[in-house]
Amino acid sequence: MATMKDVAQLAGVSTATVSRALMNPEKVSSSTRKRVEDAVLEAGYSPNSLARNLRRMNLKPL
Structure with a gap:
């Protein structure tokens, strides 16, 4: 199962940016x-x- 960290590495961004892009997409650039x-x-x-x-x-x- 892929994690947010895996997504961040693939996208070349931080896990915080992945979180923002998924939860508050207006807070990150469209690219x-x-x-x-x-x-x-x-x-x-x-x-x-x-x-x-x-x-x-x-x-x-645990």
Whole structure:
């Protein structure tokens, strides 16, 4: 399973930029957003809701 870090490496951006491009696309340039979207498709990335919920609750996985 691809991670946000994998997407960032493919797109040549930081994981923070990947997050912004996916959650707040208006905050990144259209060219960066396109690179991130292409990398998401290439990597087969899909958000892991369990990990996201653990992160929001400030818990760490076992």
